[in-house]
Amino acid sequence: MEYSNQTSMNRFILLGLSNIPYLQALYVLMFLIIFVITLFANLLLILVVKVNSQLHIPMYFFLSNLSIIDISFSSTIVPKIMAITVSQDKSISLLDCATQMFFCLGLGATECIILAVMAYDRYAAIYKPLHYTTIMNKRFCTSIAAGSWIICFINSAIHVYLTFQLPFCRSHDINHFFCEMPPFFLLSCQDTYLNEVVMYIAASIIGVCSFILTLVSYVYIISTILKIHSTAGRHKAFSTCASHLIVVSIYYGTILLMYMRPHSAYSPEVDKTVSIIYTTVTPMLNPIIYSIRNKHVKNTIKEKMKTTAAFVKKAEG
Numbered sequence: 001m002e003y004s005n006q007t008s009m010n011r012f013i014l015l016g017l018s019n020i021p022y023l024q025a026l027y028v029l030m031f032l033i034i035f036v037i038t039l040f041a042n043l044l045l046i047l048v049v050k051v052n053s054q055l056h057i058p059m060y061f062f063l064s065n066l067s068i069i070d071i072s073f074s075s076t077i078v079p080k081i082m083a084i085t086v087s088q089d090k091s092i093s094l095l096d097c098a099t100q101m102f103f104c105l106g107l108g109a110t111e112c113i114i115l116a117v118m119a120y121d122r123y124a125a126i127y128k129p130l131h132y133t134t135i136m137n138k139r140f141c142t143s144i145a146a147g148s149w150i151i152c153f154i155n156s157a158i159h160v161y162l163t164f165q166l167p168f169c170r171s172h173d174i175n176h177f178f179c180e181m182p183p184f185f186l187l188s189c190q191d192t193y194l195n196e197v198v199m200y201i202a203a204s205i206i207g208v209c210s211f212i213l214t215l216v217s218y219v220y221i222i223s224t225i226l227k228i229h230s231t232a233g234r235h236k237a238f239s240t241c242a243s244h245l246i247v248v249s250i251y252y253g254t255i256l257l258m259y260m261r262p263h264s265a266y267s268p269e270v271d272k273t274v275s276i277i278y279t280t281v282t283p284m285l286n287p288i289i290y291s292i293r294n295k296h297v298k299n300t301i302k303e304k305m306k307t308t309a310a311f312v313k314k315a316e317g
Helices: 021-051 058-086 094-127 129-135 138-163 181-185 193-225 231-259 268-292 295-316
Strands: 011-014 091-093
Touching: 011 094, 021 058, 021 268, 021 295, 058 094, 058 138, 058 268, 091 094, 094 129, 094 138, 094 193, 094 231, 094 268, 138 181, 138 193, 181 193, 181 231, 181 268, 193 231, 231 268
Parallel strands: none
Antiparallel strands: 011 091
């Protein structure tokens, strides 16, 4: 299908995931299910933390931040994926594209730091329990969360500005399903060396450093778990840590694969698969892995369901 007639100098064409009708229908259904689960699970977590005063602790403060990020991340990406999949007009304006890139970069980077801080929070709670309240005090938690959001969105603004300073004279057809930096570099007829260097530096400082802090925190956590005498307790702790590490590794791994590869290694099909994982799959998994399985969260949900059921029954009676 010819898309070039739809575009102008101020619009881009997102080629999407597939032009095959039955695959398009399958993708729309899949992303719709993922989107609904993501919104429901993350909103449920935020609500549970709000209504249960026992969960007003640093871990759930950062989990609430993570849920806000995941809702925003998914809402920025998934509706657009579904729209360009079913629509004949796959164009997107320069302003909309820049806005989408700005939020995706900012939210993705903020999640990297929040995940690292959450790992550090668990390390402090397990490895230094006597000093935990001093280390993870309210002022520190608020400052680190606010600082993460501000720094990451400033970083995002710099990348977006540099990206859209490039001349896109080769084509305006983006072989991707949303506006992301690496595919844009392939469209420019100008040397993108500066853009790539800035991208690698930011990815190293935010992504790699956050991943290292997360791994180091879990090394200390696991070393403490090994000292647990109870086999059942040790198994439960290992199970929790393993699930956290799997989700964290998938997120960091896919992010770093996307933003730390050399220009010559870019592959549209690989890029799409990798991007789907960290933009849609991990936002759905995070609330399930980190909190819905937690007994305090489950008990709060059960209590609220019982209260609601009793209220409805009383109202009907």
